[in-house]
Amino acid sequence: MSTAAEVSQNNNVGPVMRQGELAQAVVEAAEIDNPDKIIKVEDKVAYLRIQTSDEMILKRQTIEEMLGRPFSMSEIEIELASFAGRIDTQVEYIRFYHAKHL
Amino acid sequence: MANLGRLDWYDIARNTNWQPTYVQEDELFPPQMSGSMGIPLPEWESYDEPYKQTYPEYVKIQREKDAGAYSVKAALERSNMFENADPGWLSVLKAHFGAIARAEYSASTAEARMARFGKAPGMRNMATMGMLDEIRHGQIQLYFPHEYCPKDRQFDWAHKAYDTNEWAILASRHMFDDMMTTRGAVDTALMLTFAFETGFTNMQFLGLAADAAEAGDWTFSNLISSVQTDESRHAQIGAPLVAILIKNGKKAEAQKMVDIGIWRAWKLFSVLTGPMMDYYTPLEHRKQSFKEFMEEWIVTQFERSLIDLGLDKPWFWDQFLEELNYQHHGMHLGVWYWRSTVWWNPAAGVSPEERTWLEEKYPGWNATWGTNWDVITDNLLAGKRELSYPETLPVVCNMCQLPINATPGPTWKVRDFPLDYKGRTYHFCSEGCQWCFEQEPERYKDHLSLIDRFLAGMVQPMNLAGGLQYMALAPGEIGDDAHNYAWVEKIRAARQKAAA
Ligand SMILES: [Fe+2]
Ligand SMILES: [Fe+2]
Numbered sequence: 001m002s003t004a005a006e007v008s009q010n011n012n013v014g015p016v017m018r019q020g021e022l023a024q025a026v027v028e029a030a031e032i033d034n035p036d037k038i039i040k041v042e043d044k045v046a047y048l049r050i051q052t053s054d055e056m057i058l059k060r061q062t063i064e065e066m067l068g069r070p071f072s073m074s075e076i077e078i079e080l081a082s083f084a085g086r087i088d089t090q091v092e093y094i095r096f097y098h099a100k101h102l
Numbered sequence: 103m104a105n106l107g108r109l110d111w112y113d114i115a116r117n118t119n120w121q122p123t124y125v126q127e128d129e130l131f132p133p134q135m136s137g138s139m140g141i142p143l144p145e146w147e148s149y150d151e152p153y154k155q156t157y158p159e160y161v162k163i164q165r166e167k168d169a170g171a172y173s174v175k176a177a178l179e180r181s182n183m184f185e186n187a188d189p190g191w192l193s194v195l196k197a198h199f200g201a202i203a204r205a206e207y208s209a210s211t212a213e214a215r216m217a218r219f220g221k222a223p224g225m226r227n228m229a230t231m232g233m234l235d236e237i238r239h240g241q242i243q244l245y246f247p248h249e250y251c252p253k254d255r256q257f258d259w260a261h262k263a264y265d266t267n268e269w270a271i272l273a274s275r276h277m278f279d280d281m282m283t284t285r286g287a288v289d290t291a292l293m294l295t296f297a298f299e300t301g302f303t304n305m306q307f308l309g310l311a312a313d314a315a316e317a318g319d320w321t322f323s324n325l326i327s328s329v330q331t332d333e334s335r336h337a338q339i340g341a342p343l344v345a346i347l348i349k350n351g352k353k354a355e356a357q358k359m360v361d362i363g364i365w366r367a368w369k370l371f372s373v374l375t376g377p378m379m380d381y382y383t384p385l386e387h388r389k390q391s392f393k394e395f396m397e398e399w400i401v402t403q404f405e406r407s408l409i410d411l412g413l414d415k416p417w418f419w420d421q422f423l424e425e426l427n428y429q430h431h432g433m434h435l436g437v438w439y440w441r442s443t444v445w446w447n448p449a450a451g452v453s454p455e456e457r458t459w460l461e462e463k464y465p466g467w468n469a470t471w472g473t474n475w476d477v478i479t480d481n482l483l484a485g486k487r488e489l490s491y492p493e494t495l496p497v498v499c500n501m502c503q504l505p506i507n508a509t510p511g512p513t514w515k516v517r518d519f520p521l522d523y524k525g526r527t528y529h530f531c532s533e534g535c536q537w538c539f540e541q542e543p544e545r546y547k548d549h550l551s552l553i554d555r556f557l558a559g560m561v562q563p564m565n566l567a568g569g570l571q572y573m574a575l576a577p578g579e580i581g582d583d584a585h586n587y588a589w590v591e592k593i594r595a596a597r598q599k600a601a602a
Contacts (some may be wrong), residue, residue: 010402012402012403018324018328046311046315046323047312049398067452072145072257074155075166078163078331082399083334084402084407086152087153089153089154089155091108091109095510099410100410
């Protein structure tokens, strides 16, 4: 069992999405856009915690393809309730990362 | 003509700094209001916000968010959530709306201050939208409970609470005024957007949304998680600020404000969110324990980002982790005991099955907190309800304004941290609260806790009736056991069965 004192020693990054269609598309995009990484999804009913270690990229185009409708990157905010790590918002992608690996 | 991409023009468009010629820089940005610690203007211009948003995008996206929240509400209007909900869940809603809705307007004031007096153009841009976000949070969280007012008068406290001197509101107002309405732009950004919104609001708006979804209250779940999508954006005001402060040799100052923010938020959440999650939410709908939510959001996620930005763990971190095991149990016991002094009906949450759950989540609960509840339960079983009410006043902390308490048991662990300052003795619940006071005693020294007011004769008559009147709790609003003591009968039945 990990103690509370140890759990901040992690490198988890990624979005916490409100449950719904976009959240599902983001899970799929996370797999596709981060092919070398293990994507962990925790389902908390109201929200999905979608995580990997150190860095995660989500491309606008991938999410658009998964949704099957036009999607602009800034629309992710409608369902992006929180995130682990830092955020870098671009027009064609969004990135979650830690500057330091622990 | 090709359209420019947003990021090709964003920086130029939001760079609204100029060289003032009619007034001095300090007149345009009074240091007291900007709180800029003498860091020169070019440094502030290097502020690079990570969560970029333009106003046209903002309007489009916020419109969609509201359309979503209001349409879920409309669709579920006839679902009879109110009639079907467990009374404990309704208490969660009442406590939430009363303690939060009007504080959102204070948050809007805080954002307005950053939007006007922040020296970094990027901070001003983000805070302009943050200010509008917080107006949304105030309005929507007053509108949603409004429909319940005709059914239950306690819901009126969604709007009324902050106009009163009710004790939980005294505590909330003391903290929110400290971080939202009485500091310059930089300190506000560190305490509110960084410590509070990157960290703690996730507990109340997402952790609780998970419980709400489990409880089948989709309207509330959807509402509060939608609020958090705004928070998640404007909370990022703090991160680039921390970078500038560290670069300009102000790490200690930044760390101090963040530490005060975390400690103060922790204390308030221990009385508000803790009981909601571990006692009021019906057992079958508890997604996780309060401690598990705190570990998910504050320890695993928030603390990690603090370290990534170059800050350190707060000096009180070990004590904070220790308190995760017990502080909210004591707060809950106190709130239930003094239940006539709150605007919601606290659920005791100590039926046999719930006690088993508490023991599993907090090993040792039965041998400690459980023994206090045993006495209450035995009195209620014996028909002596009058013994389940307090006869004395609690000792209240002069920082967090909450009763001083610790884990009960064979050793007396309650400790007062007294401090003499300019002829007055102050009492604190912890080293953390005393430390907050000592950082700026002049700021806090004149505040009177509810107990100080009692002792000063400001509450008349000096009894419960006078206290309730002082706290503006009218008949029909005064709290009582959420389940009208039905859980006591369950225990009676269980004991009779065991005896047979
Ligand atoms: Fe808010
Ligand atoms: Fe906020």
